[in-house]
Amino acid sequence: MSGKLRIHVDQDKCQGHARCKALAPELFELDEFGNAHEVGDGSVPAGLEDKAWLAKSNCPEIAIEVTEE
Amino acid sequence: MSDSARAIPDVAPAISDHPPVNDWVHDFDHTDPRWTENPYPIWDELRAASPVVHTDRFLGCYMPTTYEAVKEIAYDTTHFSSRRVIVRDVRPEIVNTAPPITSDPPEHKPAKQLLLPPFTPDAMKKLEPRVRAICNELIDEFIADGRCDAAARYTKHIPVRAIAHMLGIPQKDSDLFIKWIHEILELGIKDDATMMRAVHEMTGYFHGHIEARKQNPTDDLITTMMNARDKNGQPLSDGHVLGSLRLLLIAGIDTTWSAIGASLWHLAKTPADRDRLIAEPELMPTAIEELLRAYAPVTMAREVMKDTVISGCPVKHDNMVLLSFPAANRDPAVFPDADKVVLDRKENRHVAFGLGIHRCVGSNLARMEMTVAIEEWLKRIPDFRLDPAGQVRWSEGTVRGPRQLPVLFGKSA
Numbered sequence: 001m002s003g004k005l006r007i008h009v010d011q012d013k014c015q016g017h018a019r020c021k022a023l024a025p026e027l028f029e030l031d032e033f034g035n036a037h038e039v040g041d042g043s044v045p046a047g048l049e050d051k052a053w054l055a056k057s058n059c060p061e062i063a064i065e066v067t068e069e
Numbered sequence: 070m071s072d073s074a075r076a077i078p079d080v081a082p083a084i085s086d087h088p089p090v091n092d093w094v095h096d097f098d099h100t101d102p103r104w105t106e107n108p109y110p111i112w113d114e115l116r117a118a119s120p121v122v123h124t125d126r127f128l129g130c131y132m133p134t135t136y137e138a139v140k141e142i143a144y145d146t147t148h149f150s151s152r153r154v155i156v157r158d159v160r161p162e163i164v165n166t167a168p169p170i171t172s173d174p175p176e177h178k179p180a181k182q183l184l185l186p187p188f189t190p191d192a193m194k195k196l197e198p199r200v201r202a203i204c205n206e207l208i209d210e211f212i213a214d215g216r217c218d219a220a221a222r223y224t225k226h227i228p229v230r231a232i233a234h235m236l237g238i239p240q241k242d243s244d245l246f247i248k249w250i251h252e253i254l255e256l257g258i259k260d261d262a263t264m265m266r267a268v269h270e271m272t273g274y275f276h277g278h279i280e281a282r283k284q285n286p287t288d289d290l291i292t293t294m295m296n297a298r299d300k301n302g303q304p305l306s307d308g309h310v311l312g313s314l315r316l317l318l319i320a321g322i323d324t325t326w327s328a329i330g331a332s333l334w335h336l337a338k339t340p341a342d343r344d345r346l347i348a349e350p351e352l353m354p355t356a357i358e359e360l361l362r363a364y365a366p367v368t369m370a371r372e373v374m375k376d377t378v379i380s381g382c383p384v385k386h387d388n389m390v391l392l393s394f395p396a397a398n399r400d401p402a403v404f405p406d407a408d409k410v411v412l413d414r415k416e417n418r419h420v421a422f423g424l425g426i427h428r429c430v431g432s433n434l435a436r437m438e439m440t441v442a443i444e445e446w447l448k449r450i451p452d453f454r455l456d457p458a459g460q461v462r463w464s465e466g467t468v469r470g471p472r473q474l475p476v477l478f479g480k481s482a
Contacts, residue, residue, distance in 0.1 A: 015428040018190055022354055033185040034433065057416040058358075060424055 004069045005044035009036045013063035024051035094118040105465045112396040120380035129388040138380040139397035143424040149371035156370045156389045157258045167316035183297045184430045193437040203230045204445035220474040228325035237289025275314045325435045327470020329442045331364035337455045356412040362419035365395040394420045452480045
């Protein structure tokens, strides 16, 4: 099945809607302008995979990449 | 229930000096009383005809009808300028700007970055208790009556009091702010003199507050803007400060008033959704996003600067664009059951706050106000319904929401 997930927020696309932070606060953090960044190196802890996909599928700017390692 | 299928109630049409529309696809008019009352079937008709439609009204104006076409235009700051953000009958010379909403690149980013830090989700958490208190103060005033006009007594006052608190201006001036907004966003579409007078009055009002703060600095958004520095370390021009302050006041009030009002209108006529929100409070964040999608209040505008092609349709310069984020949110190609409110909609890339660089700077404030306003209302008035003897009246033009919303409290007999 699927391996470990890694997320990344494309800073050229993120406009600070903050939908990801609301849906997956464990995986995203906001900077002083409200733009989102992945927490740490973006690796998704076990059990939070659904939240990673949920954040991706609610980002209006399609700024979140989820990759399977 | 689908809004498209909803029968149009018998409401007196708003006053309009535009000729009535007979052909929506080639002659649309967003100030037509039928659009104001129930735009959803009109948007369906336009979308079925073409991803981009045109009208000769407003000196020439396009409207993208699909999510994809709205997105293409919102992302294209080369062919589409934000220097005019309202589609109007006239296009006078631009004398007043309101950065960053009226800014294009490269001026846009530095102007926007000044305003972003005070509006982050964390900043809004600090304001939340104040908004909760405002909501309860308002409910205290009418709950014993067993009925109220929820637009005039509740939704209207929440955003205006919150933004007055943030700006550091007196809450008692709220009626003045609401008058200016009505004159700029509604009457201003057809009446340039009224709009200019309102802008002038607002400028004078803020000028007075700026002068007062030169003597006695305060901890508020006006002071923040006065102390802001541009990328060269210089203070902002008076025009920039006043324009941004006008923007914060105009953009922060009737927009959220509309969103809260439309949400309460939906809940008044949908007991199942009301009961579900009470039973499953953890659903609230998802439900708020869905209410924002379904009843997005704000339609923006762009001006076409160069000929281009959008979704296969030629778009010519010197026209305006009615950039309808609400219509994009009803596109069935992106949202299954687009005309249904699905409180637990899982995938919801709605564009109520826009797309691209002009994402609404106050989106986190609006969400917080909506959430708190609906939570506090449901706590104290869990059962309510539209007053069958009353009329719901919607605002005309750029920002759509109920301006009159008569409701009765309690279960129906």
